[in-house]
Amino acid sequence: MHCINLTDEEKKRLYEVASLAIEQGLISGERRIIDLSGYSDTLCQPAATFVTVLKQGELRGCIGVLEAIHSLVQDVSHNAFSAAFEDPRFTALKPDEWPLCALHISVLTQPQLLPVTSEQDLAGKLKVGEDGLILSWRGRRATFLPSVWEQLPNPEDFIGQLKRKAGLDREFWDKDMKAEIYQTTYI
Structure with missing residues (x-):
């Protein structure tokens, strides 16, 4: 089992993608469409991810997949939106909560x-x-x-x-x- 090797810049881009997915959801209620042309080959390869939203250190949402189906960047965007707005354990994230939140992204190896x-x-x-x-x-x-x-x-x-x-x-x-x-x- 090997983890995807990500540069610091690629990690930063993934965090930005997750944040933008949630911010767009707060503004429009819709998912962000990801154009892969602006991303590295590494970020475009299929990967399974989980995105966790923490509000003041407490779980506020966590959604992911166990199998690599979509590109890494698309999977992160999709799961960030889902963690913030579709986790059945929580109500949808509200705009006033977002500044109190932190994100954690987990990129999984193949089980x-x-x-x-x-x-x-x-x-x-x-x-x-x-x-x-x-x-x-x-x-x-x-x-x-x-x-x-x-x-x-x-x-x-x-x-x-x-x-x-x-x-x-x-x-x-x-x-x-x-x-x-x-x-x-x-x-």
Whole structure:
């Protein structure tokens, strides 16, 4: 698994793209159309991203995708708008909230299947602070970005809370549980 190598200038451009997507949403309520001709090849390659909006350090929205379908710059723009206005856990961001907000962008590596035989096996294989985790079981699926380790540094708690997010009991485990890991470039 390799993360996309981004220059400082490319990271700055992605942050600007995310900010502009939200600002246009606040003004017009519409998504920004991205013309790729003004961006580097790196920013035009397909990538999966998550954009997190924090208001005074508290989660205000987080939306992303796990598979690289759109260009990096388009994915960031789309997810920034969605995190600010379409996260079902929150009301749409209001103009007076925007100055109190910060953005975090996570560019994901391709998820890799992590063969495990039990929850204990999974806990032992996870790299705390580095691995994002996707758990899937019979149509239920949830992920935690690597940044979630800051709130849940214990692997058992990390896995247990992720199972709850997927709508499963914290103690549940089944031989058909699928675990995938990924890393992120964090902007």
